[in-house]
Amino acid sequence: MKINRNFDSLAESYLFARVAEKTQAYAAAHPDRKLIKMGIGDVTLPLAPAVVEAMKKAADEMADKSTFKGYPEYEGYDFLREAISRYYGSFGVSVSPDEVFVNDGAKSDCGNIGDIFSPDCTVLVTDPVYPVYVDTNIMAGRKIVYAPSTRENGFCAMPDKSVHADIIYLCSPNNPTGAAYTAGQLKEWIEYALENDAVILYDAAYEAFISDDLPRSIFAVEGARKCAVEFCSLSKTAGFTGTRCGYTVIPNELEFDGHNIKKLWYRRQSSKFNGVSYPVQRAAEAVFSPEGMKQTRENIEYYKRNAAVIADTMERLGISYTGGRNSPYIWITCPNGMGSWEFFDFLLEKANVVATPGEGFGECGKGCMRFTSFADHSATVEAMERITKALHDA
Numbered sequence: 157m158k159i160n161r162n163f164d165s166l167a168e169s170y171l172f173a174r175v176a177e178k179t180q181a182y183a184a185a186h187p188d189r190k191l192i193k194m195g196i197g198d199v200t201l202p203l204a205p206a207v208v209e210a211m212k213k214a215a216d217e218m219a220d221k222s223t224f225k226g227y228p229e230y231e232g233y234d235f236l237r238e239a240i241s242r243y244y245g246s247f248g249v250s251v252s253p254d255e256v257f258v259n260d261g262a263k264s265d266c267g268n269i270g271d272i273f274s275p276d277c278t279v280l281v282t283d284p285v286y287p288v289y290v291d292t293n294i295m296a297g298r299k300i301v302y303a304p305s306t307r308e309n310g311f312c313a314m315p316d317k318s319v320h321a322d323i324i325y326l327c328s329p330n331n332p333t334g335a336a337y338t339a340g341q342l343k344e345w346i347e348y349a350l351e352n353d354a355v356i357l358y359d360a361a362y363e364a365f366i367s368d369d370l371p372r373s374i375f376a377v378e379g380a381r382k383c384a385v386e387f388c389s390l391s392k393t394a395g396f397t398g399t400r401c402g403y404t405v406i407p408n409e410l411e412f413d414g415h416n417i418k419k420l421w422y423r424r425q426s427s428k429f430n431g432v433s434y435p436v437q438r439a440a441e442a443v444f445s446p447e448g449m450k451q452t453r454e455n456i457e458y459y460k461r462n463a464a465v466i467a468d469t470m471e472r473l474g475i476s477y478t479g480g481r482n483s484p485y486i487w488i489t490c491p492n493g494m495g496s497w498e499f500f501d502f503l504l505e506k507a508n509v510v511a512t513p514g515e516g517f518g519e520c521g522k523g524c525m526r527f528t529s530f531a532d533h534s535a536t537v538e539a540m541e542r543i544t545k546a547l548h549d550a
């Protein structure tokens with residue numbers, strides 16, 4: 157028996173382990189200091205009341221023989237696919253219910269979609285990058301090429317026509333940089349994809365954080381239906397990180413290599429996936445109800461107020477940053493030319509604040525730091541005061 161040797165090519169993922177190790181060592185040596193964690197990549201506010209109510213009601217239905225549900229459909233219940241289709245319509249994007257595949261979160265499908273593409277495909281990712289796109293494709297033995305996101309391009313990597321790719325991962329608003337593409341920039345990526353006969357795998361997990369006039373979906377941009385698949389999730393939209401529900405959108409007409417992509421994906425899902433539980437799909441449906449929308453938006457506004465506090469502080473300190481307006485992430489260039497880990501130590505020791513070193517997300521993240529807006533508001537304000545003081549004292 158031989159294992160899949162592609163696993164040998166995975167880079168050791170030590171970013172969060174090293175952050176935790178350094179943080180614990182500091183806390184143990186200074187038990188009197190109150191550390192503020194601004195590295196959290198998980199939501200912290202509870203589910204909206206309307207969502208919990210729907211989940212409880214569905215649980216009751218499961219307890220009664222006349223309303224009990226067995227296996228759900230592979231692609232999700234119609235009531236949820238229709239709600240998602242109407243949600244797209246609410247920001248002017250036309251997606252029909254039969255183009256929606258309900259899943260247990262965007263992370264799984266971002267990796268699983270690779271099942272339907274050849275291992276010979278070249279995969280393009282932007283750098284810095286959400287590690288899922290890289291690691292899942294290394295496991296499949298694919299070659300990866302990187303498009304640099306830098307200060308010069310506002311951390312919005314753009315296509316290089318001299319580089320060929322078959323699969324293109326884009327994430328906007330971006331994790332980790334918080335930068336979001338304009339419609340014009342996405343149009344350039346779509347043109348590049350069409351010229352290369354490539355598929356764009358578009359991760360819209362943070363679309364609900366967009367408040368500027370920017371596309372909430374790649375399907376808001378002309379040409380996308382001929383080259384793109386979109387992944388979205390209720391994890392950040394509605395605090396579903398522990399509840400698990402997302403959706404993948406595949407246009408009916410999307411074709412590559414003489415094959416209809418939606419059909420292939422249905423074939424793949426029906427072989428490897430038995431759907432999302434009924435109570436969770438009812439909870440997801442409630443997110444899109446008027447009451448659920450109102451309540452989940454309040455939570456997003458809470459995080460966005462935190463993001464604004466962080467962004468304003470960076471502005472005042474003259475530190476260059478992206479994100480914070482259309483994203484829960486604020487991505488900064490470390491001050492005074494400090495490296496990511498050097499500034500990490502500075503923040504930990506001088507301000508007792510923990511953030512995430514940018515170089516953990518790729519070469520182009522060197523010298524950068526990611527702050528998240530998922531902490532409590534008062535802690536966020538205090539962290540920013542401490543950082544301001546530490547930098548003034550330095």
Ligand SMILES: *Cc1c(COP(=O)(O)O)cnc(C)c1O
Pocket residue numbers: 260261262263264286327331359361388389390391392396397401402
């Ligand atoms: C959080 C996140 C997701 C969502 O993943 P789920 O599996 O739906 O929880 C997807 N993409 C990115 C870039 C994320 O940061």
